[in-house]
Structures are given as C-alpha cells and as structure tokens.
Amino acid sequence: MITALERAHVLDAALESAHRDADFSLIEGLRVPLLAALLRARGTASALLAVTATSREAQAVLDALHCYAPDATVLELPAWETLPHERLSPSAETVGRRLHALRAAKQWDRAAPFVLVASVRSALQPLAPGLADLEPLELRAGGRGYDLAALAGRLVEIAYTRVDLVTRRGEFAVRGGILDVFPPAAEHPLRAEFFGDELEALRAFSVADQRSLPETVGHAELGPARELLLTDAVRQRAAEMQSEFPTLQQMLAKIAEGIPVEGMESLAPALLDRLVPLTDYLPPDAAIAVLGPERVATRALHLGETNREFLDAAWSAATAGAQAPIDLGAGDFLSVNGLRTAAGDRTWWTFSPFDAGDEEGIRVDAEPVPAFAGRAEGAADHVVELLRDGWTVAVATAGTGLVERAADVLAGREAAGRPVETFPADPEPGVAYLVKGALEAGFELPEARFAVLSEAEFYGRTAGVDSRQVKRLASRRRNVVDPLQLRPGDIVVHQTHGIGRFVELVKREVASGERTARGPLGTSVTTAKVEREYLVLEYAPSKRGMPGDRLFVPMDQLDLLTRYVGGEAPTLSKMGGSDWAAAKGRARKAVRDIAVELVKLYSARMASVGHAFGPDTPWQRELEEAFPFVETPDQLQTIDEVKADMQRPIPMDRLISGDVGYGKTEVAVRAAFKAVQEGKQVAMLVPTTLLVRQHMETFAERFAGFPVHLRALSRFQTDKEAKDTIAGLASGEVDVVIGTHRLLSDGIRFKDLGLVIIDEEQRFGVEHKDALKKLKTNVDILAMSATPIPRTLEMAVTGIREMSTLATPPEDRHPILTYVGAYNDKTVAAAVRRELLREGQVFFVHNRVSSINRVAAQLAELVPEARIAVAHGQLSEHVLEQVIVDFWERRFDVLVTTTIIETGIDIANANTLIIDRADKYGLSQLHQIRGRVGRGRERAYAYFLYDDDKPLSETATDRLETIAANNELGGGMQIALKDLEIRGAGNLLGGEQSGHIAGVGFDLYLRMIGEAVSAFRGDVVEGQTELRLELPVDAHLPEDYIESERLRLEAYQKLSTAAAATSADDAIDAVLEELRDRYGEPPEQVANLIDVSRLRRRAQKAGLSDVVAMGGNLRIAPAELPDSSRCGCSGSTRGRGCSGRRRR
Amino acid sequence: MRLQRLYPGARLFGQAKALSVPLPKDLEDAALVAWVGDLLDAIFPIPVPATEPVE
Known part of the structure; x- marks a missing residue:
C-alpha cells in the first residue's frame, strides 16, 4: 500500500x-x-x-x-x-x-x-x-551440563520466587529432579525434568491443574522477573540504608537478605x-x-x-x-x-x-473518511460512489469473515470488491481491495483518487468502542488443584463422625502383623512396624469437663474428610453421639426432595414438544466470524451445546454460569440470532435497567449490518417507545426484545416466541414467578448466572439439568493491583487523580448510609475536580437506577457507594476501587467487591484501607493479607470462593437449604445430592461402607518425594477419592499419571501405595469392611459366602490358588 | 472347606462372619499386595450390579 x-x-x-x-x-x-x-x-x-x-x-x-x-x-x-x-x-x-x-x-x-x-x-x-545485557537462562530439551541446584540459585538471582506450587509468573519450584518455572513473558509455566546433568524433557503445564500440556517445548528462555535485581551492590546499599530509615527497615532488611519485596521497585532510585x-x-x-x-x-x-x-x-x-x-x-x-x-x-x-x-x-493534504454515525449503510454507499468516480479503495478488516462480508455488501450494490492477501502495488481504479488488517482510521486522497477505510469506518461502528484485541487462547479448565491446606483449629467434616477440629498431622508407628525377613531384593528387615501418617481431629468431649475426644484419620481415608464450609462457628459433634446422625438424616431427606423435584421437572420437559431449529445458516457463520475476540474453548463448547439443544424438538433448558466478562453475552447473541433467522422472536429478561442498556449496546453492535429488529423495554423508555415495542412484539415486527420485569407485565403478547434468555433469574422477585413460568412454557430457555456453580454439583446433575460453565477467563485480564494500608487523605486523593488522569472512574465503598454523604463531601474537598455521586440502598429504586446508569454513562467520576455494588454491576471504565474500613468486611465480600474492577483492558487498582487509630484484629489482618496476595489458589481464598458457590448452588437447586448446609457442611451436602440423584437414576448404591484395610506394607508418600505438607495431603486425598468404589475405573491410573507428571517417577513406597489403593477399591466393590493383617493371618470380613458361591468359586480358586502358591 | 486346599490354614468364623487366612511369608511388599488381590478375586468376586455390564 x-x-x-x-x-x-x-x-x-x-x-x-x-x-x-x-x-x-x-x-x-x-x-x-x-x-x-x-x-x-x-x-x-x-x-x-x-x-x-x-x-x-x-x-x-x-x-x-x-x-x-x-x-x-x-x-x-x-x-x-x-x-x-x-x-x-x-x-x-x-x-x-x-x-x-x-x-x-x-x-x-x-x-x-x-x-x-x-x-x-x-x-x-x-x-x-x-x-538489555542480562542474559536469560536457557533451557534446551536434551541439553547437558545442567546443575539443578545452581540453576535454582541463578533463578533467585534474577528475582524469581521459590514456592511449592507454581501459579504465577516469576515463580519456580524444585521437586527432586523436576523444575517448575513460570517465565514472565510465557503463556504457560514450564516443567523441566532433569536426569543427572541432562535436561530430559521440557514441557509446558497448566496452572489450574498443574498437569503437563501435550505439546513439548524444545527450548525456553527464562528472563529476569523484575527490573530491580538484588545484586550484591543493591543488597549492600539496602543494608547501609537500614539504620538511616527505620520506618523502611522491614523492607530494606529483606532486600539486604536478597528477598524480593512487593513495591521494592519504588526504592530503585536510591538503591541503584x-x-x-x-x-x-x-x-x-x-x-x-x-x-x-x-x-x-x-x-x-x-x-x-x-x-x-x-x-x-x-x-x-x-x-x-x-x-x-x-x-x-x-x-x-x-x-x-x-x-x-x-x-x-x-x-x-x-x-x-x-x-x-x-x-x-x-x-500532508488528505481528508478523513466522512462519518456515517448511526447509518450502517452509509459507508458502503459512499464507497460505491467513490468507485463509480474511478477511485481506488482499500477496506481493511480484522477478520476473514468480515472480509467476506464486506465483499457481499459491495456485491449487493453491484460494486467490485476484491479480497486480496496484500494490497497490489499497481491497483486498478474502480476496484475496492479488501484486506485483512487492523487500522486506526482511514483517509481519502482526492487528488490521487485513493481512499482507505478502516473496519470501524466501513461498518459504521463508533470508533473507540471497538476494543479489538487478539486474545490468547486460554487452556481448557480441568480439575483444579485444591490442596487441602489445614491449619490447626480448622473445622473439618468427617462423613461418619461429624464435625471436628483439625489438631495436627502426626506420624505413628503401627504394628501391622507379624512379618519377618522382608524387604526388597532379599534385604532382611525384621520390623513388624510400619510408619503411617494420620490427621488428628478433636471432637466434643464425651463427658462434660473432660478434654475432647480425639480421632486419628489414616491417609487412605482422607476422602471421607472435607473442610467445613457453610456456617459460622459450628458446634463440634460428639463422637458416637446421635446429633450428627440426625443432622445427616435431615439433610439427606431434604436432598432427596430436591432430587425428586429435579427429576420431575426433567421428565415434564422431556414429554413436552417445542420448536426444533434447523442447522446453522451462512449468516450465522458471518455473525460468528465478526466476533472481535477469540472464543475461549469453554465458550465454543457452550455455543455448540446451546445450538444442539435448540435443534432438538425438546425445549431447551440450559443454565450457563460464568463470571461477568467471561463471555456469556456472546453465547446469548448467537443463540438469539439463530432463533431470529427462523422467524422466531427472542425475549431477553434482565434484572436491572443498566443491564438492559449494556446488553442493548452489545446486541446492537453485534447485529449491525443484519436485518434484526431490536428493542429495549424498561422504565427508561418513553411511553410511546414502549407502546411501539409492545405493538411490534404482538405483530411480530420486533425480533429481539431486551427488557426488565416489564416484559412480564400483563398485556405483553408475542406473536411467535422461540427463545427466552434470562439473566440472573434468582434476582426476580416472587411476584414475577407465575408470569415467568407462563413465559417459559414450551419455548427454549437459556438461563445465565454469574455465580459459580460447584463442579461437583455440576457433575451430579448432568443429564437432568443441562448446564454449561464458562470458567476460562479472557487471559489477558490483568490481576488487580491491590494495596493494603492505613487510610490517608493523600493516598486517596492520589489514587482518584491517577484514575481521572486516564479518564477512568472510581468506586469508593463506604458501608454506612448515615455517614456516606459526609464521606462524599470530604472526598469532594480532597479532589475538587472530580464529579461525585452517591448511591446506597435507601435511595428509591428509581433514583438508584438513574445514578448507576449516569455513572455508567460517565457523567460522574467517583461513585461513593455502599456494598450494593457487590453484585451485577459491570462498568468497564471504573478501574479504581477504594474501600474504606476494609477490615470490617469478610473475605468473600472483599473478593466480590474487588471483582467490580478490572473488567476493562486497563489495569485495575484496589485500595483496602483501614483506620490507623483503631487496632486491627488478627483475623482482619489475616483477611487483608490473603486478599492482598491475590492468589486464588491460596487456602483462605478457596473458602471465600466456596461461599460464592453456596449461592450458586442455591440458584440452581432453589428452596431452603442453608440450614442443612450449615448442619453437615457444604461439601458433604453436595456429595449427598450427587448420591441422591444417582440413586434415582439407579446407578450406584447409595452410601458407602467404611473399609479398614491394613497390610504390613510400606506404602506411603515419602517426604523426599513430595516435600510440601499441603501437597502431600492433596495427593493422599486424590488417591483416596480415586479408590472409592464409586469412582471411575481409571481414576487411580489418572492419579498415578498425575503424580508421575508433577513429581517424577514414583519410588517403591508410592508404587505400593497405588497398589494398595487398587486393592482398596477392589475390596470396597466386594462390600468388605475389614481386610486386616493380624498376627500372621489376614482377617477378612464380612465373609458371608452363600453355598452357591462357595461351590462356584471352587473351580476358579484352584488355579489362582496355585499361582499364589507358586509365588511363595 | 475347599478353602483349605488353596489357602492351607484358612478358617471361616461363621459367627463373626470373618475369614482368616495365614499370610504367606517372605513376600515383597508388591507381591503381598498382589497376593491379597488374588485372594479377593478368588473368594469375593465383585457382585454384578443390575445396570452395569460385567467386568
């Protein structure tokens, strides 16, 4: 060009x-x-x-x-x-x-x-x-001369942090001969396996489940993780400065010791x-x-x-x-x-x-391309006119689909549009060349009769709204690593014995039957004792005034144990008491009712008949290709599932769960488009007027250029507009309507409704239940929810309630920079100003309605140039909605608000969050509120401020530390996320369950649901026998194989779950493979442990409760052999018995 | 008891519904586990649930 x-x-x-x-x-x-x-x-x-x-x-x-x-x-x-x-x-x-x-x-x-x-x-x-002179460390598969210890040392020098589980860029972990490292510029962390001085294998692995990805990596460069490296000179300078600046001493002391500190870059001018x-x-x-x-x-x-x-x-x-x-x-x-x-x-x-x-x-003389705001056809007409005048035109669009669509648009006007790979050096006049590429803007050169149009100009989109960016393909979600990290005092639930408190992890020598002269390769070991690890749990005392009872849980029974989530400070159960059994019984009954309800709904739906949509049309493909992002794998799968549902004659009823920004709307857009193409109408029901506006914008942008009649219906439409829309719905003129509960009011009729999309159904009040039910009869339903649905629950109800989860975040979403510190006017003013500087907006959370206006006034004094609005729950609904919409339309810079913003507000332009008195909030709440920012492409900041005058309680410090660490795999965070999952489960299952969840803990509750549902399907026997299996075998995970206690617990738990009779047949193999992948070839003890687990599963399937070595004998119970089976087994037993003897 | 032939010394306690089999001597850990596996296969075949195919 x-x-x-x-x-x-x-x-x-x-x-x-x-x-x-x-x-x-x-x-x-x-x-x-x-x-x-x-x-x-x-x-x-x-x-x-x-x-x-x-x-x-x-x-x-x-x-x-x-x-x-x-x-x-x-x-x-x-x-x-x-x-x-x-x-x-x-x-x-x-x-x-x-x-x-x-x-x-x-x-x-x-x-x-x-x-x-x-x-x-x-x-x-x-x-x-x-x-630029810092040579990165190089890893080459098959290379020799590596020294893992030295390599680890070098990594520390170039500012990597050593951890036990690599989850973030700039971290590394060493286990045996394996190095896990996450280079700062890489998409995935790497796993390098060393044998001696040779690098045997180099693979990428996924953060979520810590498993290797299939493709191997030949070579990798590990660049420094920070721009301030702790060289000897820097460390010495820090040591010298310590005495000069006592308030910075903590930070400087760490730097002097070579430990990277958060925020140390700010000292660079003094240290370098x-x-x-x-x-x-x-x-x-x-x-x-x-x-x-x-x-x-x-x-x-x-x-x-x-x-x-x-x-x-x-x-x-x-x-x-x-x-x-x-x-x-x-x-x-x-x-x-x-x-x-x-x-x-x-x-x-x-x-x-x-x-x-x-x-x-x-x-340089040139004209800008005229704007055709609001007229999508305008640009195309303009191009045709230029071509008739003998101009040469280039239209650049970012996707192949859009290139094709542009050719269609021009062909429809009988103009020549020619898709080309590169713009020819010698272009013909009167031809529009269509190329792939992303341009800022176009231009027109009247003298040369030459014009270039960008995609935004050609398709009549508002410039700037289009935030096109190629997103890296995120890896599919698999099982998430969830180390069972227990700290003394944590409450856990044992399936048989109830709610107890974790005390400690102990090793004990246990007698395990008489064995002599055993050991590998004839080595003579004559101990009859084997070392085992146990979790010690404390229960309520059996007698008042006595110390609590203690329970030792062996590692192979870890699957019976879950961390307690569900209520505040539950009472400990009494071992052998009836309370626990009663609580379990009540929960089980409630669960059974839910299961019955689910199955009933399911069979009713299966019996009804809806519309079966046809396969995708070419238009559908064009619309999908115009999607300015790369779909995440979750999204693609969900879209396929939704389409498959729509093409079946049975009405669809699918729930899509996924956090805001994970791409639910795009699924809705595509489903709606599919429905519209067969002349069906689509109703999208959302809980707030803001959402109506936001969805309207997205839908309008995505449907631009297609003949789809789209209308909004909420209280922000004038009476006349509303009347037109309602008339249009009845006559069939309106194809898609997006509205609040106004859509549920009397007098709204659809000519031919085919699809109902409901966003956050649980937020519609009881008074709308009936209207909603009526609307939902015999049409396809797509429900969307931002609350996470627990994975176990999802699996439990598969096949009864269709569900898709969008769990892959758009990968280049930055983590939120979180600052925790004492409240200070200057910090607040600086934070607000910085946000205003990039034309962004600020949430200021203050959770007291009584003083909120005073705080807003103070803020106005601090930052007089900021436009400030106040929102809280005591405003009338109408006023509140207006404030929020105004904020979204950028009429204000700062929204001083209570925690009402906690859910369902998505304002991409607001990227600074300040929470006043952050010590007063719970972890899940802080996490949830922080989720309000960081939705756009700008880096988001969260300030958690506390009052310097008042002492901070230990739990509050803990909470703030956890949230500042910003690590979703952290122990406390998992629990906070579980809190959200409880809500998610509530949305899915409905009904009053919180009591039961508090009674037995969330995990056990979910497990019960799973069992109840499968019982209805007749799959698996409900309940599970507790098996005691003890053999004089050295089977455990040694510390030199898995060093970290929490990861060892995780492995034990996985193995123990895989050994359950209800697990899939290859579950143990999967665990073995995972161990091999993450920690290397297992030593003999681990291999034994795996074998024992297989045996365990085998014994459980046979319904045994005891397989125990006692003295020189193996005791097996219950041994009830009916005569027939005694005879039956005699034949086969002989052969096997012989083989057993041969082995001796 | 035919068990006796295969596992000499094995005893069935009818009352306690328990079976006691002498452990073989001089077996390595892995072999011992395998031995128990064989024993279970021989004497406690997995009950076949109605809906699941035979393993």
Missing part, C-alpha cells in the same frame, strides 16, 4: 524530511502510513521509536504498523502498571515483555527495520541501566547508582516520532504531577513526615524535552493533527 502511496506522490514533500527533524501536520489516518513510508525512505537498516499519548494508542499504532510495514519488526514497550514512586511492583508479565523489547532493540541486526512503540508513560520513565533514559537502549541512529505531541505533552505533565503526589503520600507517611527522607528524585518521569535532549542528534519528528500554520511545518 505504501508503494501505491509513493507512486501517487502525495507524500513526496514529507519524505524529503526522512533524514532530518520535522513537524508534520496530517490527519490521524495518515500518520502510520507516513511513518511506514519514512521508515522505508531511510532504508532497511533503520530503527524508530514511536511515542504515543496512551497505551491504547500504542496498541493501535502497533497493529496498523503490522499492516503498513509488514517486513518490519514491531514491538511494544509496555509501561509499568504502577507509577515509579508507588509502593507496588509491576507485574512480572509486563516486566517480561519490557525486557524482551529492550533486548530486541539491543540485538537488532539491521536486517529489517525495527520499530519500538511506547506510550508516553513508558517512553519517559527512567530505567535501570544494563537491563543511576537510572538512564530509554534512549540509552536505542540504536544511535534511530529516529524518534512523537504522535500527537500536544496530547503527549499534557500527559507527560500530568504523569509527573501524579507521580510526585505518590511520592509525597507514600513516602512521607512511611518516614513519619520527615522532609525529603530519601532522594528518590531520579525516579521522576522525564519531560518530553528531557527525552529530546537525551536523544542527542537522533532525528526527531512530530505528527500533529493540527496545522501550526508556520512555515516550517510540513502539511
């Missing part, structure tokens, strides 16, 4: 400045083409730094450069999510990408042009020197000799282009100010108000002029949309 532009001589004047400083003025759509042309004019061995005002712009420029300069190496230098003076560390992933870009700049071999795109934020931030500007990393002849110099300058100014504010807020507090405690000035952002000075005599261009009018500026 650049060739075509060059031939048109439009850029001739501009290209004369390829080797000297220049200020260009031109429209936005032409700046990347000019950049590409300038790069070409400078020759292949040219390098360039492009500076944009925002990171979003940087991304757009990056995409467009791929399109206009396909042979160049184009990399982004992402900015830290944090500010240099903020006491938070940037994520390892960002660091990884930055270091990769810097290294690439250094190693550039001049074979192809090289472009680094940086937002002003990353361009102006001073860097530690020598980052010097920081260098980005230009130090650029080739000496690289050109620098500033895109939008006016905006870049403003942002640079704001950045500097906010950063300073953080310096004041964080550090003056930390150093108790001392003036200029440490000189961290070197960490300040450079000014744009500073960067220019640092650039030396490198070529410096600016690209401004404004015409400065002076002599020196170079103007």
Whole structure:
C-alpha cells in the first residue's frame, strides 16, 4: 500500500524530511502510513521509536504498523502498571515483555527495520541501566551440563520466587529432579525434568491443574522477573540504608537478605547508582516520532504531577513526615524535552493533527473518511460512489469473515470488491481491495483518487468502542488443584463422625502383623512396624469437663474428610453421639426432595414438544466470524451445546454460569440470532435497567449490518417507545426484545416466541414467578448466572439439568493491583487523580448510609475536580437506577457507594476501587467487591484501607493479607470462593437449604445430592461402607518425594477419592499419571501405595469392611459366602490358588 | 472347606462372619499386595450390579 502511496506522490514533500527533524501536520489516518513510508525512505537498516499519548494508542499504532510495514519488526514497550514512586511492583508479565523489547532493540541486526512503540508513560520513565545485557537462562530439551541446584540459585538471582506450587509468573519450584518455572513473558509455566546433568524433557503445564500440556517445548528462555535485581551492590546499599530509615527497615532488611519485596521497585532510585533514559537502549541512529505531541505533552505533565503526589503520600507517611527522607528524585518521569535532549542528534519528528500554520511545518493534504454515525449503510454507499468516480479503495478488516462480508455488501450494490492477501502495488481504479488488517482510521486522497477505510469506518461502528484485541487462547479448565491446606483449629467434616477440629498431622508407628525377613531384593528387615501418617481431629468431649475426644484419620481415608464450609462457628459433634446422625438424616431427606423435584421437572420437559431449529445458516457463520475476540474453548463448547439443544424438538433448558466478562453475552447473541433467522422472536429478561442498556449496546453492535429488529423495554423508555415495542412484539415486527420485569407485565403478547434468555433469574422477585413460568412454557430457555456453580454439583446433575460453565477467563485480564494500608487523605486523593488522569472512574465503598454523604463531601474537598455521586440502598429504586446508569454513562467520576455494588454491576471504565474500613468486611465480600474492577483492558487498582487509630484484629489482618496476595489458589481464598458457590448452588437447586448446609457442611451436602440423584437414576448404591484395610506394607508418600505438607495431603486425598468404589475405573491410573507428571517417577513406597489403593477399591466393590493383617493371618470380613458361591468359586480358586502358591 | 486346599490354614468364623487366612511369608511388599488381590478375586468376586455390564 505504501508503494501505491509513493507512486501517487502525495507524500513526496514529507519524505524529503526522512533524514532530518520535522513537524508534520496530517490527519490521524495518515500518520502510520507516513511513518511506514519514512521508515522505508531511510532504508532497511533503520530503527524508530514511536511515542504515543496512551497505551491504547500504542496498541493501535502497533497493529496498523503490522499492516503498513509488514517486513518490519514491531514491538511494544509496555509501561509499568504502577507509577515509579508507588509502593507496588509491576507485574512480572509486563516486566517480561519490557525486557524482551529492550533486548530486541539491543540485538537488532539491521536486517529489517525495527520499530519500538511506547506510550508516553513508558517512553519517559527512567530505567535501570544494563537491563538489555542480562542474559536469560536457557533451557534446551536434551541439553547437558545442567546443575539443578545452581540453576535454582541463578533463578533467585534474577528475582524469581521459590514456592511449592507454581501459579504465577516469576515463580519456580524444585521437586527432586523436576523444575517448575513460570517465565514472565510465557503463556504457560514450564516443567523441566532433569536426569543427572541432562535436561530430559521440557514441557509446558497448566496452572489450574498443574498437569503437563501435550505439546513439548524444545527450548525456553527464562528472563529476569523484575527490573530491580538484588545484586550484591543493591543488597549492600539496602543494608547501609537500614539504620538511616527505620520506618523502611522491614523492607530494606529483606532486600539486604536478597528477598524480593512487593513495591521494592519504588526504592530503585536510591538503591541503584543511576537510572538512564530509554534512549540509552536505542540504536544511535534511530529516529524518534512523537504522535500527537500536544496530547503527549499534557500527559507527560500530568504523569509527573501524579507521580510526585505518590511520592509525597507514600513516602512521607512511611518516614513519619520527615522532609525529603530519601532522594528518590531520579525516579521522576522525564519531560518530553528531557527525552529530546537525551536523544542527542537522533532525528526527531512530530505528527500533529493540527496545522501550526508556520512555515516550517510540513502539511500532508488528505481528508478523513466522512462519518456515517448511526447509518450502517452509509459507508458502503459512499464507497460505491467513490468507485463509480474511478477511485481506488482499500477496506481493511480484522477478520476473514468480515472480509467476506464486506465483499457481499459491495456485491449487493453491484460494486467490485476484491479480497486480496496484500494490497497490489499497481491497483486498478474502480476496484475496492479488501484486506485483512487492523487500522486506526482511514483517509481519502482526492487528488490521487485513493481512499482507505478502516473496519470501524466501513461498518459504521463508533470508533473507540471497538476494543479489538487478539486474545490468547486460554487452556481448557480441568480439575483444579485444591490442596487441602489445614491449619490447626480448622473445622473439618468427617462423613461418619461429624464435625471436628483439625489438631495436627502426626506420624505413628503401627504394628501391622507379624512379618519377618522382608524387604526388597532379599534385604532382611525384621520390623513388624510400619510408619503411617494420620490427621488428628478433636471432637466434643464425651463427658462434660473432660478434654475432647480425639480421632486419628489414616491417609487412605482422607476422602471421607472435607473442610467445613457453610456456617459460622459450628458446634463440634460428639463422637458416637446421635446429633450428627440426625443432622445427616435431615439433610439427606431434604436432598432427596430436591432430587425428586429435579427429576420431575426433567421428565415434564422431556414429554413436552417445542420448536426444533434447523442447522446453522451462512449468516450465522458471518455473525460468528465478526466476533472481535477469540472464543475461549469453554465458550465454543457452550455455543455448540446451546445450538444442539435448540435443534432438538425438546425445549431447551440450559443454565450457563460464568463470571461477568467471561463471555456469556456472546453465547446469548448467537443463540438469539439463530432463533431470529427462523422467524422466531427472542425475549431477553434482565434484572436491572443498566443491564438492559449494556446488553442493548452489545446486541446492537453485534447485529449491525443484519436485518434484526431490536428493542429495549424498561422504565427508561418513553411511553410511546414502549407502546411501539409492545405493538411490534404482538405483530411480530420486533425480533429481539431486551427488557426488565416489564416484559412480564400483563398485556405483553408475542406473536411467535422461540427463545427466552434470562439473566440472573434468582434476582426476580416472587411476584414475577407465575408470569415467568407462563413465559417459559414450551419455548427454549437459556438461563445465565454469574455465580459459580460447584463442579461437583455440576457433575451430579448432568443429564437432568443441562448446564454449561464458562470458567476460562479472557487471559489477558490483568490481576488487580491491590494495596493494603492505613487510610490517608493523600493516598486517596492520589489514587482518584491517577484514575481521572486516564479518564477512568472510581468506586469508593463506604458501608454506612448515615455517614456516606459526609464521606462524599470530604472526598469532594480532597479532589475538587472530580464529579461525585452517591448511591446506597435507601435511595428509591428509581433514583438508584438513574445514578448507576449516569455513572455508567460517565457523567460522574467517583461513585461513593455502599456494598450494593457487590453484585451485577459491570462498568468497564471504573478501574479504581477504594474501600474504606476494609477490615470490617469478610473475605468473600472483599473478593466480590474487588471483582467490580478490572473488567476493562486497563489495569485495575484496589485500595483496602483501614483506620490507623483503631487496632486491627488478627483475623482482619489475616483477611487483608490473603486478599492482598491475590492468589486464588491460596487456602483462605478457596473458602471465600466456596461461599460464592453456596449461592450458586442455591440458584440452581432453589428452596431452603442453608440450614442443612450449615448442619453437615457444604461439601458433604453436595456429595449427598450427587448420591441422591444417582440413586434415582439407579446407578450406584447409595452410601458407602467404611473399609479398614491394613497390610504390613510400606506404602506411603515419602517426604523426599513430595516435600510440601499441603501437597502431600492433596495427593493422599486424590488417591483416596480415586479408590472409592464409586469412582471411575481409571481414576487411580489418572492419579498415578498425575503424580508421575508433577513429581517424577514414583519410588517403591508410592508404587505400593497405588497398589494398595487398587486393592482398596477392589475390596470396597466386594462390600468388605475389614481386610486386616493380624498376627500372621489376614482377617477378612464380612465373609458371608452363600453355598452357591462357595461351590462356584471352587473351580476358579484352584488355579489362582496355585499361582499364589507358586509365588511363595 | 475347599478353602483349605488353596489357602492351607484358612478358617471361616461363621459367627463373626470373618475369614482368616495365614499370610504367606517372605513376600515383597508388591507381591503381598498382589497376593491379597488374588485372594479377593478368588473368594469375593465383585457382585454384578443390575445396570452395569460385567467386568
């Protein structure tokens, strides 16, 4: 395309400045083409730094450069999510990408042009020197000469953290000869198996279940995980500073010992000799282009100010108000002029949309593509007109499906649209070339009769709304690693004995039958004792005043044990008492009722007849290909399931559960579209007016260009609009309606309703139950819910209630940066300002209605420029809805609110959350509220603040620590998530269950449901005998095989579950394979343990309760052999008996 | 008792519904587990549930 532009001589004047400083003025759509042309004019061995005002712009420029300069190496230098003076560390992933870009700049071999795109934020931030010289560690499958211990040492040096279970970037774990490591820039962590000094195998593995992924990796580079490395010099400097700054002592002491601390990067200016500007990393002849110099300058100014504010807020507090405690000035952002000075005599261009009018500026004449806002057809008509006038047109769209669709649209107007791989150097006039590519914007050159249209312009979408980004394909969810991490005092449930308290894990020697001279390969071991591990549980005392009874649970019975979740402080059961049996009995009865209800609903549905939709049409494919994201595997599967359901004559009743942002709406969009194509109507029922607005927007955008009549119905529509919609529904003119409970009111008739989509059904009141039921009769139903459904429950009701779970998050969602600290006006003001700086919004949670207005007023004083709204539950519903919708429409910057935002609010632009008195909230609540931010593509911040004057209770400290760690696999977090699952189960099963859940614990309750449902299906015998199996065999997981206690417990539990009679036949094999994968080849004891587990399963299937070695005998009970079986077995027994004897 | 032939010394306690079989001597751990497995297969065949296919 650049060739075509060059031939048109439009850029001739501009290209004369390829080797000297220049200020260009031109429209936005032409700046990347000019950049590409300038790069070409400078020759292949040219390098360039492009500076944009925002990171979003940087991304757009990056995409467009791929399109206009396909042979160049184009990399982004992402900015830290944090500010240099903020006491938070940037994520390892960002660091990884930055270091990769810097290294690439250094190693550039001049074979192809090289472009680094940086937002002003990353361009102006001073860097530690020598980052590009850090050689990453290299792992090569089959390579030799590795020393695992030394490797681990090196990893610590380049700032990796050693853990027992790798879940985050920048962590590593060593077990035996296995190294697990998660490189900062990698998509998946790696597992390297060493044998001696040889690296035998290198594979990627998945974080969720810690299992290897099928594809092998030949070679991997482990780059540093941080930009501040704890070298000897840094550690020594930290040690020296300790005495000078007592308030920072904790942090400095750790650094001095070589332990990375959260937020230590903010000390870099003091710990390092010097920081260098980005230009130090650029080739000496690289050109620098500033895109939008006016905006870049403003942002640079704001950045500097906010950063300073953080310096004041964080550090003056930390150093108790001392003036200029440490000189961290070197960490300040450079000014744009500073960067220019640092650039030396490198070529410096600016690209401004404004015409400065002076002599020196170079103007490039071009027209922007006219806007056809609201008229999707407008752009197509415009293109046809241009083509008739003999213009050459290029239309760039990001997906193949959209290219085809564009060809169809043009063909429909009898114009020539030609899909091409690359734009020809010699284009024909009167032809529209359709290419794949993502452009910022298009342009028109009337003199050259040449026009380029971006996808947004051609399809009439509002620019900026389209947040296209290629998402990496997330791996499918499998079993999640859930280490049974027990701390003394934790409450657990034993299926037989009830609720007890975990005391400790002990090893005991147990007598295990008389054995002599046993041992591998004839070694003579004459001990009759075997070491076993037990969990000790405490129960209520059998006599008042006495210490509690104790129960020793052997490891092979761990499957009977679950952690208690369900109520606050349950009473411990009495061993052998009747309370537990009674509680279990009550729960079992309730569960049975639920199961009956489920089965009844199921059979009623199976007996009714609905509409069977046909297979997908070409339009359906076009719509699906226009989806601007890569579907997650979960999404694809769910969509297939939904379509299959719709194509059956039995009415669909499927529940989709998945967190907000995981892609439920897209499933709904596709299902609705499928229904509409057969002339059926679709009703989508949502609980709030905000959701009506949000879904309306999504649906309208996705259906753009297709003849679908879409209407909204909520209290925000005028009477006339509502009347039209209702009339349209009755006449069949409206295809899809999205509405609140107004859809359930009398007088609403559908001509031919085919699909009902219900979002968050549990949030509709009882008064709507009947209307809902009527609406749901004999049509396909798709229910959606954001509360998680427990996996075990999902499996239990499979086949009775269809369910799909969207559990794969869109992978490039950043974890939320969480700051925990004392409340401080300056911190709050700085946090709000930073968010305003990027045009975002802030939630400020204060959970007291009585003082909420005062807090809002205070905040208004702190940040006078912010527009502040207040929302709480005591406002009338109408006012509240208005406030929330206004906030979503960005009429306010800060929403001071109570916890009513906890559920169902999805505002992608709000990315800072401040919680006042965070110590007053429960863990699950904090987690839930924090989930309100971080939904967009911006990095989100959460501030959990507590009152400095009041002492913090130990549990509150614990909670805040857990939430700050932000690790979903952490012990406490699992429990918090379970709290949510309880709600999810409630939504699915309905009815009053909380009492029973509190009585027996959530896990056991779910297990009971599973048993009850399968009992109805007649699958498995209900209940389970407790088996005592004790053999004089050395069978356990030794500590040198699995070092960490919680992981050992996890393995025992998995094995014990797999050994249950009800488990799948290959469950034990699966566990063995997993052990081999995660910990290496099992030693003999483990192999024995596996064999014993198989035996256990075998014995349980035979209904035995005792297989115990006593003295020199093996005692088996119950041994009830009916005569027939005695005779029956005699024949076969002989042969087997003989083989048994032969072995002796 | 035919059991006696296969597992000499084995005794069935009718009252306690228990079976007692002498453990073989000099077996390695793995072999011992296998021996118990064989014993179970021989004397306690898995009851066949109505709905499940025979294993």
